[in-house]
Amino acid sequence: MTVVVLLGSPGAGKGTQAPVLSHHLGVPVLASGDLLRTAVAKGTALGREADRFMSRGQLVPDETIVRVFLDRLEQPDATNGALLDGFPRTRIQAEALDRDLAAAKRRVDRAIYIDVPTEDLVRRMANRRICSANGHVYNLASNPPLVPGICDIDGSAIVQRPDDNEATVRARMTEQIPPLLEVVDHYRKARVLQVVDGRQPIGELSANIIAAVRTPVPDYHPDWQPAG
Numbered sequence: 001m002t003v004v005v006l007l008g009s010p011g012a013g014k015g016t017q018a019p020v021l022s023h024h025l026g027v028p029v030l031a032s033g034d035l036l037r038t039a040v041a042k043g044t045a046l047g048r049e050a051d052r053f054m055s056r057g058q059l060v061p062d063e064t065i066v067r068v069f070l071d072r073l074e075q076p077d078a079t080n081g082a083l084l085d086g087f088p089r090t091r092i093q094a095e096a097l098d099r100d101l102a103a104a105k106r107r108v109d110r111a112i113y114i115d116v117p118t119e120d121l122v123r124r125m126a127n128r129r130i131c132s133a134n135g136h137v138y139n140l141a142s143n144p145p146l147v148p149g150i151c152d153i154d155g156s157a158i159v160q161r162p163d164d165n166e167a168t169v170r171a172r173m174t175e176q177i178p179p180l181l182e183v184v185d186h187y188r189k190a191r192v193l194q195v196v197d198g199r200q201p202i203g204e205l206s207a208n209i210i211a212a213v214r215t216p217v218p219d220y221h222p223d224w225q226p227a228g
């Protein structure tokens with residue numbers, strides 16, 4: 001059983017890399033948003049509990065989210081483990097996950113942090129465009145449409161989401177990066193962390209992430225700083 005946590009800022013490439021790594025490891029991707037929606041749709045006891053918060057627009061408490069993950073880890077397709085995407089988001093969640101996994105005689109075997117400097121992330125996000133008809137995603141720098149301004153797939157106009165403008169992106173980073181770095185540090189201290197430079201082409205990044213799952217974790221250096 002291998003439990004791997006994939007960590008990275010919004011725009012670092014987790015969404016692209018999670019399916020590749022999941023396929024390589026032969027384990028499912030467990031993403032918090034999907035798990036909560038599924039639990040709510042199935043009307044399980046946990047799903048109803050989560051829904052009481054979500055329907056009021058409140059955050060689902062850490063303990064509930066951890067239980068949703070543990071519940072999902074019990075499913076047959078997760079016998080060999082799972083890849084956690086978008087969870088844990090805070091040190092408190094990471095500690096709760098450790099506690100509950102330990103009770104089930106499991107642990108987080110490896111955490112992979114896709115490290116990308118904040119300025120690179122802002123630039124990536126500012127280049128993000130979506131098509132107005134179906135939300136197909138483009139990036140003016142790394143994945144532009146064949147004809148400028150036109151979706152390759154449905155021919156609709158390509159636009160920038162208000163959420164992707166630079167000021168909004170920066171505000172989101174300022175809010176999300178400090179708790180993420182606390183989670184990164186949590187796994188570094190637990191000696192299960194590997195840091196992968198996220199400023200590489202997608203294929204090379206995939207290869208390096210897969211290698212990072214397989215190779216031993218380097219010694220803990222208390223003075224290490226992330227590139228961002």
Ligand SMILES: [Zn+2]
Nearest residue numbers: 131136151154
């Ligand atoms: Zn489209």
